[in-house]
Amino acid sequence: MELCRDYFPTRAYRIAEMRLGSLLGGERDRLDLIAEKLGRDYAIGLDNLKEELPNIISFAREYHAAYDLYLKAVLPQQDKPIQCRAACGNCCHHYPMSVEPFELIFLYQELRKSDDLITVMESCRRRADMFNNLFEKRLEAVNSEDEAEDQALHDYFAQWVPCPFSDRKGDCRIYGFRPVSCRMYFSQTDPCFCRPETLLTPQNESYIVYLPDNIEEALIGISEHYAGLELPESYFGGLVSMNAFEGVLG
Template sequence: MTSTPPTTYVLETGCGEPLRLNFLWTKDTVTALDLLPAFFSVADAIHTQSRRDLAEMGKTIGCGPGCSTCCHQLVPVSEYEALHLAKIVRSMPAPQQDRITRRFMQAITALEESALLIPLTDTYANHAHDKHRAAEIRKRYWDLKIPCPFLEDNCCSIHAHRPMACRQYLVTSDPARCSKIYSSEQSHEIVLHSFDTGGALASFSGEGIQNSRILPHILSLLAERSIRRQKYPSLSPQQMMSRFLMILATCFARKA
């Protein structure tokens, strides 16, 4: 039996060495949901490069274990990631699954009681690119002080499976500044990576580019059933990764 060699992809970053990404595919056809771990690997490679570039400039990442202020923000996720998060919850041991599910439901109750649930769902469903409206919704959500359901002992309990938005969010400033992100005293320094992998994933249909389809992470369990009704395209993993990287490079590269 002959083994299949890994497929190598080269992602030009616009400055410095290009990223070389190697994947060993084991399936003939996949959906974007199947390839989500590989997309996460792409993001992690980009963010590792960001760390190296910052180190060369004498800057370090302020984020780390126990630093959980950002885990109270509203996290935008793609539909693929919403299904992924729901699957993670369903696969947990019963006591943990009950605990995490209860937190999701408590968050929904808090949104309903604050009259934010309907504006929140409407904004993400119909006005996601209205920056002013989205910023207002994020601020209102922040004011409710809702912790991420996966936050346990001030650490992410699903760190290896966290969404793109969480992977991308890094600061070089003192983590203490993050508590003032929606105030006039805001002074934290967010890292801008060479590519917006979260935006690319939300705009990837599995075949090509689509209008961005995102929702708040806190609605992942509620939205699971309706999202699963959709039929996602199947391609060879080589084709799908090539198309994702093309969209990432051509539409979601940040200008230097």
């Protein structure tokens, strides 16, 4: 389900959309200027990543806060109440994609503060390898990357492997730092139906709260300025790639 201004022209929605647009537009303009001064297409590279870290972290925090306000404006307009609750964790068996590079950088910086960074990175690597193997198998059969990815994502979910950041109860241990890809998923039916066997059935009424097109365009413009880092858009694969930058981060 795509939620946009056509369905939610409320004052709260307009304010939330304007805040997101202003925030993202300002960051895109800032990165455009840096790239122009550096004389290249991207603004953030290994040569200036450490220098840019404070700006990246600050922006990621603001982006997450602005998106949460956007959700507060959108979700009350639904015809059915949200059934998601603490310690559910069923949706945390998916393989998250479309994670923005600045979110990966922000989260990795937070993970570096913990004592179990190596263990977490090993868990992320195993999950990334699992998905890549599933994708390669599907690609051999369908010869279409988009279709192979969709099928591999479902295959991964069917394996029922929990997110490395889920605790034994099913709660997220990094809830405040999780990317928008994790924040945008909701269900209007009981969490027991958010499982592989019922995911694609009428029993499951889950949806994603997408951003308006103009906001998505601004995000694309921002992310293009991180192309020099060559970070995958996948959650776990992206964090593994960030781990390779330890020598740069200092």
